[in-house]
Amino acid sequence: MGNTVNDRELILEILLAVTRDGEYSHIALRNVLENYQYLDKSERAFITRVTEGTLERMIELDYIINQFSKTKVNKMKPVIRTIIRSAVYQLKYMDSVPDSAVCNEAVKLAGKRGFSGLKGFVNGVLRNISRNLDNVKYPDKSDTVKWLSVIYSMPEWIITEWLKNYDREMVEKMLQAFLAERPTTIRCNLSQISREKLAEELKKEGVKVRLCDTVDSALFISGYDYLGALESFRTGHFQVQxxxxxxxxxxxxxxxxxxxxxxxxxxxxxxxxxxxxxxxxxxxxxxxxxxxxxxxxxxxxxxxxxxxxxxxxxxxxxxxxxxxxxxxxxxxxxxxxxxxxxxxxxxxxxxxxxxxxxxxxxxxxxxxxxxxxxxxxxxxxxxxxxxxxxxxxxxxxxxxxxxxxxxxxxxxxxxxxxxxxxxxxxxxxxxxx
The missing domain is CATH 3.40.50.150 (Vaccinia Virus protein VP39)
Structure with a gap:
């Protein structure tokens, strides 16, 4: 993982900017990735994954933390809460990082940020959670709103609103879609280049491409590191849309x-x-x-x-x-x-x-x-x-x-x-x- 501490510090900065300072996540993340273009692709992917994942699953993460921590999430200091949240995301959703490393890095980061006195607390909560991840008691499925809210990390008021217009199965389908990995959708500027030619250009740049069958200028792309690094983007051959x-x-x-x-x-x-x-x-x-x-x-x-x-x-x-x-x-x-x-x-x-x-x-x-x-x-x-x-x-x-x-x-x-x-x-x- 190269310079791991640095990655996790950046993740902490982005998450604090969003959850504490009210910045928009896509802007906070983009700013950091633009400022640290020298990081290699795997580090950038790690930062993106942990940041987006922690935000995406925050309601579930808080639910888990509250089961195993005497101090509830909303009573923790913002820095500590954020360190614990992103660590629990890694414990639950990322197999690539060993649990012991997740806990150690979180403890180190707390010390680095001036919370040496809370290192034992962070360590205790995370080790307790990593041992008990399979024993989390989720809400009962019969409590539809609560269950959907925790499982898909969606505020209860939004689920209540959607259930007025769609049945449970439909609402769950939408919630699943929001959490699913999706390619980036782009629109080819047809007055400049044909869609087939653009697809060839992108493949040469190492990008995975799939043509869309409903709109004749649309393509789905994935596997790229950073849009600004693509020649075809800089020359205006496509727009993300x-x-x-x-x-x-x-x-x-x-x-x-x-x-x-x-x-x-x-x-x-x-x-x-x-x-x-x-x-x-x-x-x-x-x-x-x-x-x-x-x-x-x-x-x-x-x-x-x-x-x-x-x-x-x-x-x-x-x-x-x-x-x-x-x-x-x-x-x-x-x-x-x-x-x-x-x-x-x-x-x-x-x-x-x-x-x-x-x-x-x-x-x-x-x-x-x-x-x-x-x-x-x-x-x-x-x-x-x-x-x-x-x-x-x-x-x-x-x-x-x-x-x-x-x-x-x-x-x-x-x-x-x-x-x-x-x-x-x-x-x-x-x-x-």
Whole structure:
């Protein structure tokens, strides 16, 4: 494992940034991997695996720790709690590291971080758990919510909500899908390179590739170390994007010379897909709220080198008179609870709560009531979210159709993880009569 202590210190830093300081896990992890590019592939894989795994399984890990520790998890100091959590993840889910090494490294790390007085505590709890992992008493299966929550590390309120709309078997399928290993989904920029040619390029770079049979520009890739290290990524031949998100542009089906406005576009996947489909014609205006988000879109535009698209800083809740009835196609992929992408952004399940979710339902309505005015008559409005929450999805689409009868709901679809080869995602297509 090369310089093991260093790896575990980095893991501790990332986990503290997420659980204590509220940073997003994919950003905290990416920052560390970018800063430590000299680490070899196996070390980077170890850091990624332990970080993502600890966050993904946190509810179960805490449940186990609380069974064998006199001091409950929420009473521990953040550093100690984090060291113990990631050690228990390794004990339970990683055979590659011997139990004794996991315990020793955790004790060393506690000392290194100024908690020498707690080394005995850390050692005692972890050795107790490693001896008793097969004797953990899980909740009774008859207590459906509690059992699913602990086994799949999903907050109880989310499971309760899903069980209102789907049966237990379906909910369990989704929960399994979020924890399953999944390849990265990418979209080939067809105006630059054919999908077959891109697949060849990627294979030459040592990447495993599988073509997707539902969307003609999509591929699944795995076995690579780091995206930025791939020549085909740097030259703009592809974009990381989920199948469900690609479906937005597929549904929009833009025609040559059409004007498209994407009101909440960062980091720009859908806008770039639409620009690619226009093959250099027409125009895409990719908007977002903050200069930081607009820069993310600009970085992607620059990398791909496409010129029928521009990034604009514009608040979607504020009416923009210049855009009145200007768009042939309007994309409203709005801020949402994100509970469809928990396979990629694990920590969202701990950050979201019912109150914030309720506020998002109202924000979505507020934005829709402003931006629908930008659609030409005969034009399309595509509303989408990356969640599985009826109030944000089907109920908001029904609300919009009722409020604005000049728009007709043409079709809608809820994509579900474990059923569709994609994230949890919702799309509704409206046409202005």
């Amino acid at each position: 989920d199948i469900s998100s690609m479906e937005v542009a597929e549904w929009a089906d833009p025609k040559e010379d059409e004007y498209i406005i994407d009101v909440c576009a960062a980091p720009g996947g859908k806008s770039l897909h639409l620009a690619d489909k226009l093959a250099g014609k027409g125009h895409v205006e990719a908007r977002d709220l903050t200069p930081y988000k607009v820069d993310l879109i600009r970085d992607n535009i620059a990398r791909i080198g496409i010129d029928n698209i521009e990034a604009v800083c514009q608040d979607a809740t504020v009416y923009d008179e210049a855009s009145e009835k200007k768009a042939d196609i309007l994309i409203a992929d709005l801020p949402c609870s994100g509970l469809g992408v928990l396979g990629k952004k694990t920590d969202l399940k701990y950050k979201m709560n019912p109150d914030t979710q309720e506020e998002l339902v109202h924000l979505q309505r507020e934005i829709l009531s402003v931006v629908h005015r930008y659609v030409k008559s005969g034009g399309k409005l595509l509303y989408s979210t990356c969640t599985i929450h009826r109030a944000e999805n089907q109920e908001n689409a029904a609300w919009f159709a009722e409020q604005y009868p000049e728009f007709e709901l043409v079709r809608e679809r809820q994509f579900l993880p474990g059923v569709d080869d994609s994230d949890g995602f919702y799309i509704a297509e409206f046409v202005r009569k």
